[in-house]
Amino acid sequence: MLKDFKEFAVKGNVIDLAVGVIVGGAFGKIVTSIVNDMIMPVIGLLIGKVDFTNLFISLDGTKYLSLAAAKEAGAATLNYGVFINTVIEFLIISFSIFIVIRQLNKFNKKETEEESKASTKTCPYCYTEINLKATRCPNCTSEISEQLSEQ
Incomplete structure (x- = not known):
């Protein structure tokens, strides 16, 4: 293990x-x-001149100067800042x-x-992309010459 x-x-x-x-x-x-x-x-x-870290609502109704003062007093706060x-x-x-x-x-x-x-080539008859090694187009079923396959 x-x-x-x-x-x-x-x-x-x-x-x-x-x-x-x-x-x-x-x-x-x-x-x-x-x-x-x-x-x-x-x-x-x-x-x-607003300090966002001191934006809070004291849930006990008491006004505190800062969030740190409210926490020190043990007050529950909503810290929206x-x-x-x-x-x-x-x-x-x-x-x-x-x-x-x-x-x-x-x-x-x-x-x-x-x-x-x-890895693809264009069929000369229907102009769709086909595999480079294909000898027949899967879309129009035309035979693709070897010369085009080598290009």
């Missing part, structure tokens, strides 16, 4: 997954810092992943198109 586990753990897919999780965690920390330290202060300044920060983080991460996957799909599409062009 230990040997099987070692073989499983050393396979490339598991190692790639582990690296992806580590890089993803680090990327999440970077995005959190960008949102909390760069984007939200600017938005708060534009709105009127922190929630707004988290939503913005999610949007940034989602958009970043969308861009990366979009680029990967473009690269894969180009490779697929190149592979399909190299």
